[in-house]
Amino acid sequence: MPNSYLRILSNVEYPTTRCQDGIILFWPLESDMHVQKFRKQMTINNDIYIINNADVFSVNTKGRMIMLYLTSDWFTEQGFSFFEFQYTSNLIKSSNLLKDLILQLALKRINYDNQEMLDQLTREIVQIIGTEAVVDKDIAVNQYNYTYYDDLKEELDYIDNHIETRLTLKDISTDLFISKSNISSQFHQLIGMGFKRYVDTLKISKSIEMLLTTSATISHISDTLGFSNMSTFSKMFKGYLGVTPNDYRKLSKYDKNVMFKVNIETDEDIETFKTYVEDLVEQHNIEKYEDIQLDVGKPNKIKPFHSIIQIQSIEEIRFLFLYDKFEKYDFSRNDVIFYIVPTLTEICDVMTYDDKRKIAELIIEKGLRVAFNIDNYRVIDHLGICFNDAVLKLKNAKKTITHEYEVISVFNLDEKEIREVYRDIIKFQDLHINHVIALDMTCLLDDPVLLKSIELQIKRLKFEYLFIDNAKLKTSYLIDENERLLLKNEIQLKNLKAILNEIDFVKEKMILLNVENHQLINDKDNDLSNSAPLIIETISTLRETFAGLGFNLYDHTQLFNTLHLFDKNGFKTTFGLIFNELTWLFNQEYVDASYYKKVELEDRYVLCLYDWRIIENEATNENYEDSHVYVSFDQTPPNKSYFIFIGKINRYSGNLNHLIAKDLRNKYDWTSAFLDTIDYYFKPMVEEIEHDFTEKSLDINLSYNSFYMITIFKNESKIKRAWHNSI
Structure with a gap:
């Protein structure tokens, strides 16, 4: 085996070069490895990182690392079309197995084992990469101009x-x-x-x-x-x-050789190398763990997160608040804000006073949080009268009000200057309703200089919420030409973050409206609303910047393409199916991993598990094999058996396109009764089991683009039939 094929290096710094005719695997073993690929700089620690064919890169590390160069021939000999794909370690599920094989290869190389033994291990490594790490080249290259x-x-x-x-x-x-x-x-x-x-x-x-x-x-x-x-x-x-x-x-x-020379190779003798690698093999065996351990992991601190349901029209207002539909939707009250897009003037001009009072009654009785767009100070008194009359009517009917409601008055700087907003705010002081103020500051994001100049005035008014409407930005997420970006790149909000970092607003107040319903790059018939893993990835990433995200109740094809709970015909989407569960999840302390979120409560564990592969290539029709994920305890579990409730969404269960085809949904006008029937059958697959973790791990068969919500009860006496926090 040639020296360039596999090396263990220490204190290495490579000058910038280009990888040719193959890929290079780097695995830093002792300290951080710093990589620059084209213009992007990354830090890798104890993970395998892949340099693709034709990548321009430089690497440096102060500790030992393993380098494995695999020419295209290895892939071609096993039937892979090497040059048609690129490869990412983010997709590899068998990462522990891959590390095992690389360590075995290193040890056998040091021992000068026969070539066939070395080749067999290399073929196994190539098999993992060729089946688990592949991304279509056309898609991958398209991302380079943004990511790198x-x-x-x-x-x-x-x-x-x-x-x-x-x-x-x-x-x-x-x-x-x-x-x-x-x-x-x-x-x-x-x-x-x-x-x-x-x-x-x-x-x-x-x-x-x-x-x-x-x-x-x-x-x-x-x-x-x-x-x-x-x-x-x-x-x-x-x-x-x-x-x-x-x-x-x-x-x-x-x-074949890699196209660079090693600047500094370790000067340790071969026996020292051998002892070091043998120790690595032993240590890696000790550190092997099941994929998910219920009693391991430090949870994130709780950050308030608001799900904003955008009501786009007067008819939607009537439908939700007046036609007895609210109870059907069963929205979580505490963490949901209903954002009424029509202005308060439009509502007053079109709706009768009785209807407006009934809406106010529902808001008060159910303890809802509702945001109104205040476009004219003259309608402020009218708002107060409606709510005061509603309170009086509820008292006369001896209705018990158990939840605290909240009226959010939103002022838009695109319609009035900050001093006019201040004048209107003073008028609200005479209203005896539960009320907070908010500001739509979208127009300022397109004019960062103006934003900086009035930053102090905005802070003095102490708005409870600061809204940014993605649909009104000059470019959604402020990314140019984003229609061909993978979602994972689009939601980085690179330029938007740069502007927000220049101002000193409290992050917990900032809410992004109209989260874009990303169209899948590899599947023109599917979008973000019907992919649970991509939905979770979107919310998880965006909540790092925002305290709330806005989604449409219904799809409006003539408006901005916003993530929605129901399509334009009234059929519930996958997002609509899991909306309450995700709203609950993102308001908990949870352990955050690349393909799962884990919550530990007093009486249960809740595991949100999803397929990571669709995040890398966005195709719902890929022929990926199912992947096994194992759930276990690190320490001996306190109980012998656990009652487990499993809800699963995949291409068959909880998938609207499987239940009724998109072209069929668009062909007819559907009655409310029929939509209710479809909604009844549109459910995740549900399974209830008992499992003994002392005997074996819980094996979850994770199919492509699937999502699991798994509840593991700690104590049988606390098992309830109300699955409020589980699918």
């Missing part, structure tokens, strides 16, 4: 799109209106590689793919990649790789 290119996006995009021409600094300078010296210094300073080397190595990468996947002549490859002649191409190729293109075509996988 950053402030060099324009220049790097230009090179990618013109790589088959003769590229010079003058060409890119002329077309992009950037000076040659500026471009040259940017490449050296920001990437760590000169412009010429960047272009040369990218052309080499393209040529290697053609050499290994086609029968094209060297002359044809040279012409295709914009070289003046075959001799120039061959000379450049040999200058970087040490062999001519023809000779490279004939190389075996054992004779």
